[in-house]
Amino acid sequence: MDKKNSFFKIGLIVAALLQMLSCGVGDNPSPEAGSGRGSVALFITDNLSVYKQVVSSITGVRLINSGTGSICTVLDNPVTLDISNLAGLAQYTNLAECPQGSYNRIDVDFRQAVHLMDQLGAASDCAYTSYSNKRSEQLPLACDPSTGICTLSINNAARSVPFLVQEGRYNDLGIDFDLKQFIATDFGNPACVVNMKAVVVSATDMNSNGRSHGVTGSMQGLDMANGVFTMLASGVTLTVDYSGVNSTLQPNLDTLLQMAWNSGLAVNVLTGGIDLKTGTIAANRVFVKASGTVSGVMDQPQWTFDLVSGVTGTIAGSHRTPADVQGAFVNNAWVNVKFDGYDDKKAQYLAASIEVLPAGTVLDD
Numbered sequence: 001m002d003k004k005n006s007f008f009k010i011g012l013i014v015a016a017l018l019q020m021l022s023c024g025v026g027d028n029p030s031p032e033a034g035s036g037r038g039s040v041a042l043f044i045t046d047n048l049s050v051y052k053q054v055v056s057s058i059t060g061v062r063l064i065n066s067g068t069g070s071i072c073t074v075l076d077n078p079v080t081l082d083i084s085n086l087a088g089l090a091q092y093t094n095l096a097e098c099p100q101g102s103y104n105r106i107d108v109d110f111r112q113a114v115h116l117m118d119q120l121g122a123a124s125d126c127a128y129t130s131y132s133n134k135r136s137e138q139l140p141l142a143c144d145p146s147t148g149i150c151t152l153s154i155n156n157a158a159r160s161v162p163f164l165v166q167e168g169r170y171n172d173l174g175i176d177f178d179l180k181q182f183i184a185t186d187f188g189n190p191a192c193v194v195n196m197k198a199v200v201v202s203a204t205d206m207n208s209n210g211r212s213h214g215v216t217g218s219m220q221g222l223d224m225a226n227g228v229f230t231m232l233a234s235g236v237t238l239t240v241d242y243s244g245v246n247s248t249l250q251p252n253l254d255t256l257l258q259m260a261w262n263s264g265l266a267v268n269v270l271t272g273g274i275d276l277k278t279g280t281i282a283a284n285r286v287f288v289k290a291s292g293t294v295s296g297v298m299d300q301p302q303w304t305f306d307l308v309s310g311v312t313g314t315i316a317g318s319h320r321t322p323a324d325v326q327g328a329f330v331n332n333a334w335v336n337v338k339f340d341g342y343d344d345k346k347a348q349y350l351a352a353s354i355e356v357l358p359a360g361t362v363l364d365d
Contacts, residue, residue, distance in 0.1 A: 121328075263311055
Protein backbone atom coordinates (compact mmCIF):
# COMPACT_ATOMS: atom_id res chain seq x y z
CA MET A 1 0.00 0.00 0.00
CA ASP A 2 1.40 3.42 -0.93
CA LYS A 3 1.59 6.32 1.54
CA LYS A 4 -1.32 8.17 -0.04
CA ASN A 5 -3.70 5.24 0.39
CA SER A 6 -2.32 4.51 3.84
CA PHE A 7 -2.99 8.09 5.04
CA PHE A 8 -6.44 7.93 3.45
CA LYS A 9 -7.23 4.73 5.34
CA ILE A 10 -6.02 6.14 8.66
CA GLY A 11 -8.13 9.22 8.08
CA LEU A 12 -11.27 7.13 7.57
CA ILE A 13 -10.62 5.17 10.76
CA VAL A 14 -10.01 8.31 12.81
CA ALA A 15 -13.16 9.89 11.43
CA ALA A 16 -15.19 6.82 12.37
CA LEU A 17 -13.77 6.83 15.88
CA LEU A 18 -14.46 10.53 16.37
CA GLN A 19 -18.06 10.00 15.30
CA MET A 20 -18.33 7.15 17.79
CA LEU A 21 -16.90 9.24 20.61
CA SER A 22 -19.48 11.94 20.01
CA CYS A 23 -22.24 9.36 20.60
CA GLY A 24 -20.81 7.47 23.56
CA VAL A 25 -19.94 3.78 23.72
CA GLY A 26 -22.83 1.38 23.14
CA ASP A 27 -25.33 1.15 25.99
CA ASN A 28 -22.71 2.13 28.57
CA PRO A 29 -21.69 5.78 28.17
CA SER A 30 -18.45 7.01 29.67
CA PRO A 31 -18.63 7.51 33.45
CA GLU A 32 -19.18 11.12 34.47
CA ALA A 33 -17.47 13.13 37.18
CA GLY A 34 -19.91 14.20 39.88
CA SER A 35 -22.20 11.23 39.36
CA GLY A 36 -20.93 9.44 42.45
CA ARG A 37 -20.41 6.34 40.32
CA GLY A 38 -17.67 4.65 38.34
CA SER A 39 -17.58 1.90 35.72
CA VAL A 40 -16.24 -1.51 36.68
CA ALA A 41 -14.86 -3.63 33.84
CA LEU A 42 -14.73 -7.30 34.81
CA PHE A 43 -11.97 -9.56 33.47
CA ILE A 44 -11.43 -13.29 34.10
CA THR A 45 -7.85 -14.56 33.97
CA ASP A 46 -5.39 -17.29 34.99
CA ASN A 47 -1.62 -17.24 35.31
CA LEU A 48 -0.75 -20.82 34.38
CA SER A 49 -2.85 -23.90 33.75
CA VAL A 50 -1.99 -27.49 34.57
CA TYR A 51 -5.09 -28.65 32.68
CA LYS A 52 -6.08 -28.60 29.02
CA GLN A 53 -9.69 -27.81 29.93
CA VAL A 54 -11.38 -26.33 32.98
CA VAL A 55 -14.90 -25.52 31.81
CA SER A 56 -16.85 -23.51 34.38
CA SER A 57 -19.99 -21.37 34.32
CA ILE A 58 -19.75 -18.13 36.31
CA THR A 59 -23.24 -16.92 37.17
CA GLY A 60 -22.65 -13.78 39.22
CA VAL A 61 -20.11 -11.34 40.66
CA ARG A 62 -20.87 -8.76 43.36
CA LEU A 63 -18.83 -6.05 45.07
CA ILE A 64 -19.67 -5.75 48.78
CA ASN A 65 -18.76 -3.27 51.48
CA SER A 66 -19.38 -5.33 54.63
CA GLY A 67 -19.22 -2.22 56.80
CA THR A 68 -21.93 -0.18 55.06
CA GLY A 69 -23.78 -3.09 53.48
CA SER A 70 -23.38 -1.54 50.03
CA ILE A 71 -23.65 -4.09 47.19
CA CYS A 72 -23.00 -3.62 43.47
CA THR A 73 -23.71 -6.36 40.95
CA VAL A 74 -20.93 -6.55 38.39
CA LEU A 75 -22.15 -9.68 36.56
CA ASP A 76 -25.57 -11.33 36.54
CA ASN A 77 -25.65 -13.00 33.12
CA PRO A 78 -23.97 -16.45 33.24
CA VAL A 79 -20.84 -16.97 31.14
CA THR A 80 -19.24 -20.33 30.38
CA LEU A 81 -15.46 -20.23 30.04
CA ASP A 82 -12.65 -22.70 29.58
CA ILE A 83 -10.47 -21.06 32.19
CA SER A 84 -7.41 -22.98 31.00
CA ASN A 85 -7.58 -20.88 27.80
CA LEU A 86 -6.96 -17.75 29.86
CA ALA A 87 -3.36 -18.41 30.91
CA GLY A 88 -1.62 -15.08 30.33
CA LEU A 89 -4.89 -13.60 29.03
CA ALA A 90 -7.48 -11.32 30.64
CA GLN A 91 -10.92 -12.05 29.14
CA TYR A 92 -13.30 -9.07 29.22
CA THR A 93 -16.62 -10.26 30.63
CA ASN A 94 -18.86 -7.33 31.56
CA LEU A 95 -19.12 -3.62 32.32
CA ALA A 96 -21.21 -2.30 35.22
CA GLU A 97 -21.84 1.01 36.99
CA CYS A 98 -21.10 0.99 40.73
CA PRO A 99 -21.22 3.60 43.51
CA GLN A 100 -17.80 5.03 44.24
CA GLY A 101 -15.98 3.79 47.30
CA SER A 102 -14.10 0.83 48.74
CA TYR A 103 -15.35 -2.75 48.65
CA ASN A 104 -13.67 -5.24 50.96
CA ARG A 105 -15.44 -8.39 49.73
CA ILE A 106 -16.19 -9.84 46.32
CA ASP A 107 -18.68 -12.69 45.96
CA VAL A 108 -18.35 -14.97 42.94
CA ASP A 109 -21.17 -17.37 42.06
CA PHE A 110 -20.53 -20.35 39.81
CA ARG A 111 -22.07 -23.68 38.94
CA GLN A 112 -20.84 -26.56 41.06
CA ALA A 113 -20.34 -28.77 38.01
CA VAL A 114 -16.94 -28.42 36.31
CA HIS A 115 -15.47 -30.29 33.33
CA LEU A 116 -11.75 -31.08 33.42
CA MET A 117 -9.26 -32.44 30.89
CA ASP A 118 -5.73 -33.29 31.94
CA GLN A 119 -2.56 -32.85 29.91
CA LEU A 120 -2.87 -36.41 28.56
CA GLY A 121 -6.32 -35.71 27.11
CA ALA A 122 -8.34 -37.65 29.71
CA ALA A 123 -11.60 -35.93 30.67
CA SER A 124 -13.63 -35.96 33.87
CA ASP A 125 -16.90 -34.38 35.01
CA CYS A 126 -16.37 -33.16 38.56
CA ALA A 127 -17.89 -30.94 41.24
CA TYR A 128 -16.47 -28.00 43.16
CA THR A 129 -16.75 -28.76 46.88
CA SER A 130 -14.00 -26.76 48.62
CA TYR A 131 -11.60 -23.86 48.15
CA SER A 132 -8.19 -22.72 49.37
CA ASN A 133 -7.89 -19.42 51.20
CA LYS A 134 -4.86 -17.11 51.33
CA ARG A 135 -3.24 -19.35 53.94
CA SER A 136 -3.74 -22.41 51.67
CA GLU A 137 -6.30 -23.86 54.08
CA GLN A 138 -8.96 -25.99 52.38
CA LEU A 139 -12.46 -24.88 53.41
CA PRO A 140 -15.90 -26.12 52.32
CA LEU A 141 -17.70 -24.13 49.64
CA ALA A 142 -21.20 -22.79 50.23
CA CYS A 143 -23.29 -24.54 47.54
CA ASP A 144 -27.06 -24.61 47.06
CA PRO A 145 -28.12 -28.21 46.33
CA SER A 146 -31.36 -27.07 44.65
CA THR A 147 -29.69 -24.71 42.15
CA GLY A 148 -26.23 -26.24 41.92
CA ILE A 149 -24.71 -22.77 42.46
CA CYS A 150 -21.73 -22.22 44.77
CA THR A 151 -20.54 -18.90 46.19
CA LEU A 152 -16.96 -17.97 46.99
CA SER A 153 -16.38 -14.85 49.08
CA ILE A 154 -13.00 -13.23 48.45
CA ASN A 155 -12.14 -10.91 51.32
CA ASN A 156 -9.81 -7.94 50.81
CA ALA A 157 -9.83 -7.61 47.08
CA ALA A 158 -6.57 -6.76 45.31
CA ARG A 159 -3.19 -7.23 46.99
CA SER A 160 -4.95 -7.63 50.39
CA VAL A 161 -6.49 -4.15 50.22
CA PRO A 162 -10.06 -3.15 49.36
CA PHE A 163 -11.06 -2.76 45.73
CA LEU A 164 -11.60 0.93 45.02
CA VAL A 165 -14.22 2.21 42.60
CA GLN A 166 -13.24 5.72 41.57
CA GLU A 167 -15.86 8.18 40.41
CA GLY A 168 -15.96 9.03 36.73
CA ARG A 169 -13.40 6.37 35.78
CA TYR A 170 -13.17 2.89 34.30
CA ASN A 171 -11.99 0.58 37.09
CA ASP A 172 -10.57 -2.78 35.97
CA LEU A 173 -11.41 -5.75 38.18
CA GLY A 174 -9.69 -9.07 37.49
CA ILE A 175 -10.64 -12.43 38.98
CA ASP A 176 -7.78 -14.91 38.71
CA PHE A 177 -8.72 -18.57 38.93
CA ASP A 178 -5.43 -19.91 40.18
CA LEU A 179 -5.46 -23.27 38.41
CA LYS A 180 -2.06 -24.20 39.83
CA GLN A 181 -3.86 -24.53 43.18
CA PHE A 182 -6.77 -26.64 41.88
CA ILE A 183 -6.78 -30.18 43.31
CA ALA A 184 -8.96 -32.89 41.74
CA THR A 185 -9.73 -36.01 43.77
CA ASP A 186 -11.04 -39.21 42.13
CA PHE A 187 -10.41 -37.78 38.66
CA GLY A 188 -12.27 -39.79 36.02
CA ASN A 189 -14.80 -41.21 38.51
CA PRO A 190 -18.38 -40.06 39.26
CA ALA A 191 -17.20 -39.04 42.75
CA CYS A 192 -14.63 -36.58 41.35
CA VAL A 193 -14.44 -33.40 43.43
CA VAL A 194 -12.32 -30.29 43.04
CA ASN A 195 -10.74 -27.92 45.53
CA MET A 196 -10.46 -24.54 43.80
CA LYS A 197 -8.93 -21.15 44.40
CA ALA A 198 -9.65 -17.68 43.09
CA VAL A 199 -8.12 -14.31 43.93
CA VAL A 200 -8.82 -10.77 42.84
CA VAL A 201 -6.20 -8.82 40.91
CA SER A 202 -6.06 -5.17 39.92
CA ALA A 203 -5.41 -3.64 36.53
CA THR A 204 -1.77 -3.19 37.53
CA ASP A 205 -1.49 -6.87 38.37
CA MET A 206 -3.15 -7.93 35.12
CA ASN A 207 -0.88 -5.78 33.00
CA SER A 208 2.38 -6.30 34.90
CA ASN A 209 2.90 -9.77 33.44
CA GLY A 210 2.22 -8.67 29.88
CA ARG A 211 -1.19 -10.32 29.68
CA SER A 212 -3.05 -9.96 26.42
CA HIS A 213 -6.71 -8.98 26.59
CA GLY A 214 -9.56 -10.86 24.95
CA VAL A 215 -13.15 -10.00 24.15
CA THR A 216 -15.93 -12.03 22.55
CA GLY A 217 -19.09 -10.71 20.95
CA SER A 218 -21.32 -10.47 17.91
CA MET A 219 -20.44 -8.54 14.78
CA GLN A 220 -22.56 -5.45 14.10
CA GLY A 221 -20.87 -4.24 10.94
CA LEU A 222 -17.97 -5.07 8.64
CA ASP A 223 -15.85 -2.66 6.58
CA MET A 224 -13.32 -4.83 4.77
CA ALA A 225 -12.03 -1.91 2.69
CA ASN A 226 -10.65 -0.30 5.83
CA GLY A 227 -9.98 -3.41 7.91
CA VAL A 228 -12.53 -2.45 10.56
CA PHE A 229 -15.57 -4.10 12.10
CA THR A 230 -17.84 -3.30 15.02
CA MET A 231 -18.86 -5.81 17.65
CA LEU A 232 -21.28 -5.91 20.56
CA ALA A 233 -19.80 -7.41 23.72
CA SER A 234 -21.74 -7.41 27.01
CA GLY A 235 -23.77 -4.36 25.98
CA VAL A 236 -20.75 -2.33 24.81
CA THR A 237 -20.16 -1.52 21.15
CA LEU A 238 -16.49 -1.73 20.19
CA THR A 239 -14.73 -0.77 16.96
CA VAL A 240 -12.05 -3.30 16.02
CA ASP A 241 -9.20 -2.37 13.68
CA TYR A 242 -7.90 -5.69 12.32
CA SER A 243 -5.76 -4.20 9.55
CA GLY A 244 -2.57 -4.98 11.49
CA VAL A 245 -3.26 -8.72 11.83
CA ASN A 246 -0.46 -10.81 10.29
CA SER A 247 -1.85 -12.28 7.06
CA THR A 248 0.67 -15.13 7.22
CA LEU A 249 -0.84 -16.25 10.51
CA GLN A 250 -4.38 -15.60 9.36
CA PRO A 251 -4.74 -16.03 5.56
CA ASN A 252 -7.82 -14.62 3.84
CA LEU A 253 -9.15 -13.14 7.07
CA ASP A 254 -11.64 -10.99 5.14
CA THR A 255 -13.27 -14.14 3.74
CA LEU A 256 -13.55 -15.61 7.23
CA LEU A 257 -15.06 -12.43 8.65
CA GLN A 258 -17.51 -12.18 5.76
CA MET A 259 -18.71 -15.70 6.60
CA ALA A 260 -19.10 -14.73 10.26
CA TRP A 261 -21.02 -11.58 9.31
CA ASN A 262 -23.32 -13.47 6.95
CA SER A 263 -23.94 -16.30 9.42
CA GLY A 264 -24.15 -14.35 12.67
CA LEU A 265 -21.25 -16.16 14.30
CA ALA A 266 -19.45 -14.77 17.35
CA VAL A 267 -15.94 -13.37 17.07
CA ASN A 268 -13.12 -13.46 19.60
CA VAL A 269 -10.48 -10.72 19.48
CA LEU A 270 -7.05 -10.70 21.12
CA THR A 271 -5.35 -7.37 21.71
CA GLY A 272 -2.77 -5.61 23.81
CA GLY A 273 -5.55 -3.64 25.49
CA ILE A 274 -9.22 -2.67 25.23
CA ASP A 275 -9.83 1.07 25.35
CA LEU A 276 -13.31 1.24 26.87
CA LYS A 277 -13.17 5.02 27.02
CA THR A 278 -13.01 5.30 23.23
CA GLY A 279 -14.55 1.92 22.50
CA THR A 280 -11.65 0.84 20.29
CA ILE A 281 -9.45 -2.22 19.84
CA ALA A 282 -6.32 -2.75 17.76
CA ALA A 283 -6.51 -6.49 17.09
CA ASN A 284 -3.53 -8.83 17.17
CA ARG A 285 -5.59 -11.92 16.33
CA VAL A 286 -9.22 -12.47 15.35
CA PHE A 287 -11.07 -15.78 15.65
CA VAL A 288 -14.53 -16.80 14.47
CA LYS A 289 -16.31 -19.15 16.86
CA ALA A 290 -18.71 -21.96 16.01
CA SER A 291 -20.02 -24.97 17.90
CA GLY A 292 -21.84 -28.14 16.90
CA THR A 293 -21.25 -31.75 15.88
CA VAL A 294 -18.60 -32.94 13.44
CA SER A 295 -18.69 -35.41 10.59
CA GLY A 296 -16.30 -36.45 7.84
CA VAL A 297 -13.30 -36.30 10.19
CA MET A 298 -10.15 -37.35 8.32
CA ASP A 299 -6.55 -37.20 9.49
CA GLN A 300 -3.49 -36.70 7.32
CA PRO A 301 -3.07 -36.08 4.51
CA GLN A 302 -6.61 -34.66 4.15
CA TRP A 303 -7.03 -33.07 7.62
CA THR A 304 -10.70 -32.37 6.85
CA PHE A 305 -13.92 -32.19 8.84
CA ASP A 306 -17.43 -30.78 8.50
CA LEU A 307 -18.90 -28.80 11.38
CA VAL A 308 -22.69 -29.00 11.51
CA SER A 309 -23.91 -25.90 13.32
CA GLY A 310 -27.48 -24.91 13.99
CA VAL A 311 -26.52 -21.33 13.14
CA THR A 312 -24.68 -21.75 9.85
CA GLY A 313 -25.45 -25.20 8.52
CA THR A 314 -22.29 -27.02 7.50
CA ILE A 315 -18.82 -25.47 7.59
CA ALA A 316 -16.04 -27.25 5.70
CA GLY A 317 -12.97 -27.11 7.93
CA SER A 318 -9.33 -28.12 8.15
CA HIS A 319 -7.62 -29.26 11.36
CA ARG A 320 -4.17 -29.31 9.84
CA THR A 321 -1.27 -28.48 12.18
CA PRO A 322 -0.85 -26.06 14.00
CA ALA A 323 -4.51 -26.54 14.99
CA ASP A 324 -4.79 -27.36 18.71
CA VAL A 325 -7.15 -30.36 18.96
CA GLN A 326 -8.28 -31.31 22.47
CA GLY A 327 -10.16 -34.53 23.11
CA ALA A 328 -11.46 -37.43 21.00
CA PHE A 329 -12.02 -35.66 17.69
CA VAL A 330 -14.26 -38.22 15.97
CA ASN A 331 -17.49 -38.20 14.00
CA ASN A 332 -20.55 -37.03 15.96
CA ALA A 333 -18.43 -35.40 18.70
CA TRP A 334 -19.63 -32.04 20.02
CA VAL A 335 -16.96 -29.40 19.54
CA ASN A 336 -16.23 -25.70 19.96
CA VAL A 337 -14.06 -24.44 17.10
CA LYS A 338 -12.11 -21.22 16.66
CA PHE A 339 -11.38 -20.52 12.99
CA ASP A 340 -8.59 -18.12 12.09
CA GLY A 341 -8.33 -18.21 8.30
CA TYR A 342 -9.48 -19.62 4.98
CA ASP A 343 -7.79 -21.82 2.36
CA ASP A 344 -9.18 -20.47 -0.91
CA LYS A 345 -7.65 -23.31 -2.97
CA LYS A 346 -9.30 -26.08 -0.94
CA ALA A 347 -12.35 -24.00 0.08
CA GLN A 348 -11.79 -24.85 3.74
CA TYR A 349 -11.93 -22.71 6.86
CA LEU A 350 -8.82 -23.17 9.00
CA ALA A 351 -9.26 -24.21 12.63
CA ALA A 352 -6.92 -22.68 15.19
CA SER A 353 -8.36 -24.75 18.04
CA ILE A 354 -10.92 -27.51 18.45
CA GLU A 355 -12.22 -28.46 21.89
CA VAL A 356 -14.27 -31.65 22.30
CA LEU A 357 -16.76 -30.91 25.11
CA PRO A 358 -19.92 -32.31 26.68
CA ALA A 359 -22.80 -32.11 24.19
CA GLY A 360 -24.42 -28.68 24.03
CA THR A 361 -21.59 -26.78 25.74
CA VAL A 362 -20.98 -23.36 24.19
CA LEU A 363 -17.97 -21.37 25.40
CA ASP A 364 -18.06 -17.58 25.79
CA ASP A 365 -14.28 -17.11 25.51
